[in-house]
Amino acid sequence: MELRQLEHVLAVVEAGSLTGAASRVGLTQQALSKSLSRLEDSIGGKLFERETRGMALTRLGETVVEHARDVVASAGRLKSAATAELGFERGKMVIGLSPIAATTEIGRSVVRFAEAHPNLRIDVEAGIDREFVAALHRGQIDMALSTQTVDHQDSVLVQQLASEPWGIAGCAGHRQLSKAKSLTDLRGAQWVLGRNTDHLDEAIADAFATLGEPRPQPGMMTTSVLFALTALTHSETLAILPRSLCDNLSTLMWKDLCDGAWASPIFLMRRKRAHLGLGARKLIEALQAENI
Structure with a gap:
């Protein structure tokens, strides 16, 4: 069992089809299908059933996906933590920022933080909250700043920072x-x-x-x-x-x-039990100080 095979399973679940998942992970459909088959052989059972609308998880598949999310997220956090430990000022942080949050004082706070730490690389990913929740689960982003249209999830910590009229x-x-x-x-x-x-x-x-x-x-x-x-x-x-x-x-x-x-609450979202690097912790402190 390999980490990339678990990533492939999650890609199929999120895309709903082999075609969409193959595009996401940069593989041909045939290569992705082989990867899934090897994982099924390793586990000892089928993870998906083909349906007219795409790929549906079997009961075994649902169990595997539940644990795969934790494994993939943990691997992402491990990589981020290792980078952070090499030095805060040489680290990297990835933030999800919704269009509304980007135009508010929240967005300007991120800019000020970046200016104060010129050697810290900050990648800002555009999107909306449901996309950010999936990215948090995969360990692809450290946190997200967004309005919220989906229900709170037990695995995600949500804290309101501001309200936009x-x-x-x-x-x-x-x-x-x-x-x-x-x-x-x-x-x-x-x-x-x-x-x-x-x-x-x-x-x-x-x-x-x-x-x-x-x-x-x-x-x-x-x-x-x-x-x-x-x-x-x-x-x-x-x-x-x-x-x-x-x-x-x-x-x-x-x-x-x-x-x-008419007002939109803007939330800080991060995954529970996630290891936050020093840069992420300092940014959260700055956001809380400036916006609450």
């Missing part, structure tokens, strides 16, 4: 928004909406419903923050965005028209 954004001098004192004043507006407000959907719907207004309907939908900002700057469309994303852009205006009811 959301509001209505439009171009500077927007004819409707500049005069608006209530959400009712935005009636008939055109909207560009993203798919990153899931955690606020109920609060947004309630705010409009309380005033007898329908929830905004998209003229455009996007997953690109850059496109949303471009659309706002060059048109009369409106969007629901976090304040920090708009604060330093002279081309935009931002208003809270819901009395602070």
Whole structure:
């Protein structure tokens, strides 16, 4: 049994298919299939059953995966710990940072920490919380700073660091928004909406419903923050965005028209029982001191 074989099993579970898993681990589908077969021979039973929608774990496979996550994560932490022990200032730290966290004071805290420790390499990985939880389990990141859309997991420690307000954004001098004192004043507006407000959907719907207004309907939908900002700057469309994303852009205006009811808590997430290097520990201390 080899570590890479366990990594291959986890890749199949996360991708749901041999094709997707092979792409993730950089192997051909045939090579990945052989690796899984060798692991099954070593263990003495089948780990997967082929189904029309992909690969499904057997009961034995579920047991193996449960332990494989611990083994792979431990190996990742061992490598990180060994690197850290070679010297904090020559170490490396990997952080998961969500788009919202990146634009807030949290993101700026990471930048200040990096400036204060120029010899410490800090890799910042973009993503969302469900991706970060998987990366924490695999030992690929030391911590994540993110809003949260998935349930807390027993294996992950979660601590709130900050809260980011959301509001209505439009171009500077927007004819409707500049005069608006209530959400009712935005009636008939055109909207560009993203798919990153899931955690606020109920609060947004309630705010409009309380005033007898329908929830905004998209003229455009996007997953690109850059496109949303471009659309706002060059048109009369409106969007629901976090304040920090708009604060330093002279081309935009931002208003809270819901009395602070729309807010995203931003969390520090790390794996329980994980060994944190000196750099990671110092960053956590800095984040807690600056943002709590």
